[in-house]
Every structure is written in C-alpha cells, then in structure tokens.
Amino acid sequence: MANEENQQQEAEMEKLPVVLQLRPVPAIAPVEDRFLNKFRFLKAWESSMPMDLFLTTHSQSVRALLCSGITPVTADVLRCLPSLQCIVTASAGLNHIDLTECRSRGIAIANAGGCFSENSADYAIGLLLDVLRRISAADRYVRQGLWPTKGDYPLGSRLGGKRVGIVGLGHIGSEIAKRLVAFGCRISYNSRKKKSSVAFPFYSHVRDLAANSDALILCCALTNETHHIINRDVLLALGEQGVIINVGRGALIDEKELVQCLMQGEIGGAGLDVFENEPDVPKELLVLDNVVLSPHTAVLTPEALMSLHDLLMANLEAFFSNKPLVSEVKDE
Amino acid sequence: MANEENQQQEAEMEKLPVVLQLRPVPAIAPVEDRFLNKFRFLKAWESSMPMDLFLTTHSQSVRALLCSGITPVTADVLRCLPSLQCIVTASAGLNHIDLTECRSRGIAIANAGGCFSENSADYAIGLLLDVLRRISAADRYVRQGLWPTKGDYPLGSRLGGKRVGIVGLGHIGSEIAKRLVAFGCRISYNSRKKKSSVAFPFYSHVRDLAANSDALILCCALTNETHHIINRDVLLALGEQGVIINVGRGALIDEKELVQCLMQGEIGGAGLDVFENEPDVPKELLVLDNVVLSPHTAVLTPEALMSLHDLLMANLEAFFSNKPLVSEVKDE
Numbered sequence: 001m002a003n004e005e006n007q008q009q010e011a012e013m014e015k016l017p018v019v020l021q022l023r024p025v026p027a028i029a030p031v032e033d034r035f036l037n038k039f040r041f042l043k044a045w046e047s048s049m050p051m052d053l054f055l056t057t058h059s060q061s062v063r064a065l066l067c068s069g070i071t072p073v074t075a076d077v078l079r080c081l082p083s084l085q086c087i088v089t090a091s092a093g094l095n096h097i098d099l100t101e102c103r104s105r106g107i108a109i110a111n112a113g114g115c116f117s118e119n120s121a122d123y124a125i126g127l128l129l130d131v132l133r134r135i136s137a138a139d140r141y142v143r144q145g146l147w148p149t150k151g152d153y154p155l156g157s158r159l160g161g162k163r164v165g166i167v168g169l170g171h172i173g174s175e176i177a178k179r180l181v182a183f184g185c186r187i188s189y190n191s192r193k194k195k196s197s198v199a200f201p202f203y204s205h206v207r208d209l210a211a212n213s214d215a216l217i218l219c220c221a222l223t224n225e226t227h228h229i230i231n232r233d234v235l236l237a238l239g240e241q242g243v244i245i246n247v248g249r250g251a252l253i254d255e256k257e258l259v260q261c262l263m264q265g266e267i268g269g270a271g272l273d274v275f276e277n278e279p280d281v282p283k284e285l286l287v288l289d290n291v292v293l294s295p296h297t298a299v300l301t302p303e304a305l306m307s308l309h310d311l312l313m314a315n316l317e318a319f320f321s322n323k324p325l326v327s328e329v330k331d332e
Numbered sequence: 333m334a335n336e337e338n339q340q341q342e343a344e345m346e347k348l349p350v351v352l353q354l355r356p357v358p359a360i361a362p363v364e365d366r367f368l369n370k371f372r373f374l375k376a377w378e379s380s381m382p383m384d385l386f387l388t389t390h391s392q393s394v395r396a397l398l399c400s401g402i403t404p405v406t407a408d409v410l411r412c413l414p415s416l417q418c419i420v421t422a423s424a425g426l427n428h429i430d431l432t433e434c435r436s437r438g439i440a441i442a443n444a445g446g447c448f449s450e451n452s453a454d455y456a457i458g459l460l461l462d463v464l465r466r467i468s469a470a471d472r473y474v475r476q477g478l479w480p481t482k483g484d485y486p487l488g489s490r491l492g493g494k495r496v497g498i499v500g501l502g503h504i505g506s507e508i509a510k511r512l513v514a515f516g517c518r519i520s521y522n523s524r525k526k527k528s529s530v531a532f533p534f535y536s537h538v539r540d541l542a543a544n545s546d547a548l549i550l551c552c553a554l555t556n557e558t559h560h561i562i563n564r565d566v567l568l569a570l571g572e573q574g575v576i577i578n579v580g581r582g583a584l585i586d587e588k589e590l591v592q593c594l595m596q597g598e599i600g601g602a603g604l605d606v607f608e609n610e611p612d613v614p615k616e617l618l619v620l621d622n623v624v625l626s627p628h629t630a631v632l633t634p635e636a637l638m639s640l641h642d643l644l645m646a647n648l649e650a651f652f653s654n655k656p657l658v659s660e661v662k663d664e
Contacts (some may be wrong), residue, residue: 054583067656118490118515119490119492125461126462126467128469129454130458130462133454135458135462135626136467138454138627138629140472142618142625147611147627155634158451158627160450160454160635178514179514180516180535182513183511205341279479279483281479292471294470295474297484297487300487301488302490
C-alpha cells in the first residue's frame, strides 16, 4: 500500500518540469519544499557521475537551470546542455555566468532583480548616518561607562545639505537617491553612462564626483572596469572631511590606500559592508573610531529572502508557461 | 587717545538695544562676538547685586530676554521686568518659562523652532536602522575579530514595509515621517489631538498605536501628561518583535520597565538617545546586543548650532525693528 502510494507519487513527480541545479543554492535550501510540488530538481552534486557525464545524460530534458551567485555557469557547462533555454540566478550580479555563450544561444537569464535593492539602500543610509553622526562610536563610549566621567561625546556632522555622490545608479543607487532626497541631500552620480531619465548631475569621472561630494556611496557592480575605481587619487579628491560608504564589493576600493587615508586623516571616515579579502578585515581598521565595520550583511534580511523565493518561483513558472520572465536581464 | 577711543566705543554700545541674560546661554557663548555689535548684553550673573535688585535696577530698560532651555523664567522674575515684551529661548521646549504669566502680559516668545528638528529626525532614523539591521552590534562583532572564526552575523530585519508609530507629530515627528515614507514604511501617530492636515492614521491612545506598530518612535515634549507615557502595558502591546526609539526625553519611558522588557525579550530592541537619570545609563543595558545607546546627541551638530545662532539673532533683530518674530511660538 505504502509502496503503491510511493510509486504513484514518483510517477506524478516525473511529470513535473525539470530544473537543473549544478550546486546547492543556499538561499532556497530552507524552503525547497515550496518548489517541490511544482518542479523536479535535478541535483548534479548528488550524483556519483562526473559532472560532464551527468550533464550529457540529462542533456535532452534540461531546459531550465537554477543557480546561486557563486556557481560558475561556464561555456563548457552550457555546451553540455543543448536544450537549455533559461537560467534563473538567485543573485543580482551575473559575473558567474558566461554571458557571451548565453547571448549567442539565445538563453534567457533572470536574476534577483530588485529583491535586495531596498535592503542595500537602507543599509547604505544606515552606515552613512552612523559615520556622520558617530552612532556606533557613541554607543561604544556609553557602553564603556565614559559618559558620566568624561562628559559629552564630540559632535558629529549633519546629513541634511550634504553633497552625496552615488557611484552606480542602478536599482540600489536609485533607492539610495530616493532616501537621500528625503534627508535634504544634494545628489550627483557616476555610472557607465549618463541616464537621460535622471535629473541629478552626472560626472563621467569618479574623481570629479569625489571632488564635488562630501560623501561617496559605492553601489556599482564589480567588473574589470570598476576594480579599484576608488584609488588614492579619488580618496584625496574626496578630502579630509569626506566620507566613503561601500555596499558594493570590497575590490571597488584599493583597500590599502583607504586604510592609509583613514589612519592619516586624509579622509574623514568610512562605512564598509564589504572588504577585499572577506572575512578578513584590515586590523588597522579595528581600532579606528571614524569607521563602521559590517560583515557583508547589507543585502540580507529574512524578508528579502522571502521575496527572492517568490521571484525565483515566478520566473520558473513563467518560463514553463511560455510567458515572459518576471525579472529577465536584457542586454543594454 | 586710547582712553578717548574706549569712551567713544562705550558711548556707541550704550546706544545698542539691551538684551537681558539671567544665566549664561551655552549655545551662543562661543559666538557671542557676532551679537556684540548689534546688542548690549546685560548679564545678571556677572553682577554682585542680588538677582531681584539687579532686575529692578534695570527694569525700565529691559524689553528683551535671551535664555537657554534650562534657565527658569518664573513669574517672580517676570514681575520684576514690567517693560519686558519678548523672550527668545535657545531651546525647542518652553517648560522653563512661566507661560501663564507671559500670556496674561502679552509677552511674545520665540524658540529654536525647527533648528534641531532635522538632526533629531536623522538620528531617530539612524537609531531605527541600527537596531533593526544590527549595525552597531555587527560592528562590535567585526571589531572583536569574530567574523572569520564564527561566520556570518545573524540577519537583522528589513525597514521597508514596517508599521512605524510616531509619538508626537510636531516639527521632529513630521521630519521623521517624511524620511520614513522614502523607506516604504507605513506610518501612524499619536499626539494630543488629531491633525486635520495629516493623512496618516491617528491613535488617541498610545497603547493602541503600539499594538498596531512594529516600531515606536518617541519625539514628543516631556510634560505632566507624557511622563512615563510608555509604561509596561504599552511595551507589551508593542510586543516581542517590536522596537522602540527615543529621541525625546528619558522620562517619557518608565525606564525600569523598559529594562525588564528588554532583558526578558518582551520587546525586540531599543535605540535610546535619552535616559531618565542622564548621564547614568542602567547598567543592565550596557551588555545587551538588541539596544543602541547614545549620549543625548540627537539634536546637536555644528551645523545646527550655526542655524540656531542665525535664528536667535534674526528674532532679536526683528523684535527691535518692530517686525514679527521669526520663530514666534503661538498659543494653540
């Protein structure tokens, strides 16, 4: 009887659309049950076969692939999957996917879209307020019992009226700008190209943006072009009172130069959610009061994970219903 | 020659409008020079005379008084000053001034107006983001070197979509609301009476507001009516996930009950800029990770002090030019 039920269940499952996973997708592991009555996950890492054999074995049935932001989806992998038409990634960035191969094959890609944008924007504002108004530093001061003995804590600086330069005006940057407007900040930005739909002043060189800003917020993608986009020259242009916030990737900043500038007082302060060699943080920063250090938590909250699950599900359902993907990434 | 110049200077000064100060006004002490070519300050505390004798001696010449928020301006003082027509206070609150006596005499009062409102609002948002997203706590985690050894820090909670209850929708509360709208929060409020110009839901009882909020922000004045407005009952209504932010006055909250609720997990967290017995902070709070502690710094930045100086000056100039005061406090 139990056996019969099992067989029936298995037969039902065989009818479900197949979704390939090359490696575990941590973001969905806790809620995999939600997906299992709609899709049949084919988990490459659970097979004893070598990867290429596994892929060629299933090559005809695999039309969709679900991956995390750290699963390489190389041209070699893609060549084993001639029927693949759709990749759904649980990340905002796409630098783990061979986009050239996808483009030439017409494989559609959907990403995490704006699921994390609001969280990242909130966190960027939190870090900026914290550095300017010295919230974490003042909290340490109170916890050390210094308020009654040493008196008032030195004043921080006001956010309103500050000139804030946003590096990368995509999903996250736009959300940051929306918030900063409510705080009375003056916004300008740098990005690959000027956006015609945006009225904020545009600077084509990040050094010029820095020279005309009291604070810089980094929220662009890490690419060959943006690696160490913030070098010593840019930091000196930002100046002694200037503050830098990074919710993008650690390697956007030349970290050694940043540490030097912070220690020498060549810039005013920094709020860093990301670092070049995470989870290692330069030890010089651990004792500075003009920095706020955060363990790469800007994007994640339980609420954002829920939105992500819904979005991944919606994309897969759309694909198998021949509808447009919900968060398809189109070529620019 | 020098003597002659001095005499001439003194004669010039005698022509300046007289402004009485009962006690030093700390906010303007560093920039008193800016006032001295426009007004002659009469400093009661520098005289060897007893206060009442000093006041009656100058009773005919004193038409304006400048004070801080901790200088009592009592009915007794006011009765010694029959020519007084204007009080300019360097504070937002007026609880140090006998308003009944002023009203019956028709004495006009100007206060700090909105000089501190934006700072307070910014700081309230900073504390809220800090408590929800655990910024200070994560900063401690990184500084203690725990990220590489203990791994990811526990996720905080998203600000967007949260129901935020504002207690006191005056200058500061309105600035807070403006910012929260940009973060996608759902706002409601409690105040002495419903404001016809505001569309946010109004709760006449703060307990009901708490029961319908994920976070409460306190920014009302401390009066007999608002003393301990946040009691155990209200805290329990806010609930286990609820967060409370206080940028008003410490005694708005029954602090003993707050400490209990935080230690027992009966509320989720707190961001506190003010305390009942400042600068003493309950020692139980110093070790909790779900609180952010701040040494009463929400209102002050150098920029706000500059605005305050300008406003005090503008009020005094307006008064002596028979123009309307710039930041007159009118009866409701």
